[in-house]
Amino acid sequence: MLLAKMESARRQMAGKTSRQRQLAAKHLGEAKALERQLRALEADMEIVSGARELSVSLLHKEVSGTAYIKGRTWWNGKQREAQVGSIPAVLKRLGVSSSAGEAAPPAWEDLKQDSELMEDIKALGREKLRLYIERRLRREYLGDSRSQLEADQPEAHEGDPLPGAAVAVDASADWYASWRSDDLGEEAR
Numbered sequence: 443m444l445l446a447k448m449e450s451a452r453r454q455m456a457g458k459t460s461r462q463r464q465l466a467a468k469h470l471g472e473a474k475a476l477e478r479q480l481r482a483l484e485a486d487m488e489i490v491s492g493a494r495e496l497s498v499s500l501l502h503k504e505v506s507g508t509a510y511i512k513g514r515t516w517w518n519g520k521q522r523e524a525q526v527g528s529i530p531a532v533l534k535r536l537g538v539s540s541s542a543g544e545a546a547p548p549a550w551e552d553l554k555q556d557s558e559l560m561e562d563i564k565a566l567g568r569e570k571l572r573l574y575i576e577r578r579l580r581r582e583y584l585g586d587s588r589s590q591l592e593a594d595q596p597e598a599h600e601g602d603p604l605p606g607a608a609v610a611v612d613a614s615a616d617w618y619a620s621w622r623s624d625d626l627g628e629e630a631r
Contacts, residue, residue: 513567
């Protein structure tokens with residue numbers, strides 16, 4: 443009889459031990475997931491504050507006959523892009539003048555040869571991407587109020603607009619225009 447009672451108590455204790463180990467493993471998994479989220483949040487805070495410099499690559503793209511420079515970075519597990527501007531607008535913003543009498547802006551391949559100029563363009567790209575990330579985080583943490591987002595953003599005076607930029611585009615017909623309007627906010631207009 444004593445052994446039967448002890449066996450019953452042993453089974454109960456073994457069951458409780460097993461359940462507690464399962465709970466501990468579950469909570470450990472949840473804690474690890476929270477640690478990853480915490481690290482991502484801290485990284486986002488560093489990006490928004492400017493304490494963390496984004497790694498940026500530059501791209502030269504042409505859409506509808508207009509050539510422009512884009513900055514690209516990885517954020518939140520995805521590649522993100524922000525338009526830096528057309529070559530003439532970027533050069534103007536950086537205070538770089540074209541050669542006297544030159545009608546056309548320098549070619550992208552020629553610009554890539556000037557490492558100092560490319561670093562300056564990357565700095566512009568970093569700022570554009572940081573602002574893009576900040577807008578996305580504002581939506582996430584402050585709500586998706588377009589009017590509030592626009593009120594919080596300073597007026598954009600960043601070089602010449604791309605030709606045709608003022609033309610209204612049917613967003614359902616042009617995914618790029620829709621993406622720019624949604625993800626880049628006021629700067630896309």
